Amino acid sequence: MDILFVTYLKKYLFRYLIGYIFLLFSFGSIIIKTRLKIERVALxxxxxxxxxxxxxxxxxxxxxxxxxxxxxxxxxxxxxxxxxxxxxxxxxxxxxxxxxxxxxxxxxxxxxxxxxxxxxxxxxxxxxxxxxxxxxxxxxxxxxxxxxxxxxxxxxxxxxxxxxxxxxxxxxxxxxxxxxxxxxxxxxxxxxxxxxxxxxxxxxQPLGTLLSENMNEKNQINKNVQTKTYTIFDFGAGTTIVDTYRALKRIPELSTVIRTGQNDIYKQIATSLKNQTNISDIHYSHIEDGFRREDHTARISDRVHPGFGHLINDPIEAFCEDIITKTNTVIANRDIIDGFYLTGGGANIVGDAFKEALQEHDATVEAEEPQLANLNGHYKLAVLKRDHLLALRKETAATKE
Missing domain, CATH: 3.30.420.40 (ATPase, nucleotide binding domain)
Incomplete structure (x- = not known):
């Protein structure tokens, strides 16, 4: 009787052990499959x-x-x-x-x-x-x-x-x-x-600069920008955006979009250069390219590339004065602004002249990589939103398994 009991017990324990191992293997397989599925979702x-x-x-x-x-x-x-x-x-x-x-x-x-x-x-x-x-x-x-x-x-x-x-x-x-x-x-x-x-x-667009300049590598936002007031001058090709943000929210009554941009400067210089040289093929894009190369020449061909460095100052100064005049009608009291940012590709061209015209030296910062500052901030936001969506999908995938 004892021998039969022991034999039965051994068989039972063996089957139990085999079943337990099978369950562990199945559970491990499910975990691996779930992780692989989550990784595929992330990719x-x-x-x-x-x-x-x-x-x-x-x-x-x-x-x-x-x-x-x-x-x-x-x-x-x-x-x-x-x-x-x-x-x-x-x-x-x-x-x-x-x-x-x-x-x-x-x-x-x-x-x-x-x-x-x-x-x-x-x-x-x-x-x-x-x-x-x-x-x-x-x-x-x-x-x-x-x-x-x-x-x-x-x-x-x-x-x-x-x-x-x-x-x-x-x-x-x-x-x-x-x-x-x-x-x-x-x-x-x-x-x-x-x-x-x-x-x-x-x-x-300018919100990207605030995010870019005030988010760390972990995409955490600086506490100061969440409570203070900043005005951003975004110098684009077709527009100049003057945006004021308090706690990362745009204040419409302290903001404006001016339909004047760097293209207007290029066109003025191109017109003046045409008149001086009688070269009719000069296009404002030649001026833009000359600024980008930093050689201030309108490269029509290898043989024809008149310089326009002597024509730069007047259009830039007139542009800066115009932008500040229009800004003053929106922001009558600058004392309520904690700081100013200069951004956009045009900041590389008009930045120094604009700082002089604005006369807010201690409170004015030119964004790091001004041409890409808006983009970099918006990319950080895209990553945050993507990661949030991934987290939701991971939860859903894990629940289904």
Whole structure:
């Protein structure tokens, strides 16, 4: 009887042990599968920030930062030569979009060097820009360019975009958000990319500078900026935005968007240079490029490149005086402002002159990398929003398992 009992007990314990090991293995397998699933989810969702300015497109992902002119051209504008197939020294790509089926476009950092000025397609306008097909194409090409760094055909994106402040939470904002949210199918250099924008935030452009200058590496916001009042001067190509924020919230009555920007300075200099040199082919983009190269020449060709350094001061000083005059009508008492930031690509050109004209030296800070400050802040926000969405998805995936 005792022997039978012991034998039975051994069999029972053996079966129990086998069952226990099987449960442990199954549970471990579930944990591994869940973790792999969560990791796949994390890999599929990307954080993008895009700032489509009148002069430059600025875009950022975890892979790179992109800056290129806000200008397109059709592939036909490149022309065809006997050595075209051997040309590799260029920094543009060929795109196709369902927004304009059958048409191939080029876009990239050196598009101005590869295409005649008369064949360039600008997106610079103040009139219903966000309904323009060319503007939407440019946005899709920027999305595809960032997506091209991913090893997947189909990706999900959390996107933070920015507009001039007076257009946020307006019909223009709604129109752009409706266009951006959803699926974009774009072909880049013959390879199709499917970008599904699952979350869109549209912010005031200068808010990015506040975030960039006051968030640490862990994306924690400085306490001072959450309680104090700052005015930001954002010098763009087509506009100059004067925004005042208290506790990170824009104060409309202390803010304004001035429809004057760096392009106006370039155009004045171009006109003066034309009159002095009788060179009719001088375009304001030649002046812009001369500022970017810091050689202050309008490079028409290798032989013809007149200098315009002697024509700079007057337009810049007049511009600064105009902006401050218009600012004073909005901010009558500067004593209520804790500090001033200068940002935007134009800060590299007018920054020093503007500080002198503003006469608020101790309280004025020029943003680090002013051309990219807005973009960098919005990218930090995109990462925060992406991480929040990932956390929710991880919880859902873990619960289902």
């Amino acid at each position: 599929m969702i990307k954080a993008f920030a895009i700032d489509l300015g009148n002069g430059q497109v600025k875009a950022r992902s975890d892979k790179r930062t992109l800056v290129a002119p806000s200008i397109l051209a059709t592939e036909k504008a490149l022309g065809v030569g006997s050595l075209s197939d051997f040309e590799t020294d260029h920094d543009y790509n060929v795109y196709e979009s369902k927004l304009n089926i059958g048409k191939r476009y080029i876009w990239g950092t050196d598009i101005k060097e590869k295409v005649s000025h008369s064949d360039l397609i600008p997106t610079y306008t103040h009139h219903k820009r966000y309904d323009s097909v060319n503007y939407k194409l440019l946005f899709e090409f920027a999305l595809a360019e960032l997506a091209s760094d991913c090893n997947r055909k189909h990706i999900e994106v959390v996107l933070v975009a920015s507009l001039p402040s007076d257009e946020v939470r307006t019909e223009a904002d709604d129109s752009l958000k409706t266009f951006l949210k959803g699926t974009h199918v774009v072909t880049r250099n013959g390879k199709e990319h499917v970008i599904e924008v699952i979350d869109v935030t549209i912010n005031e």
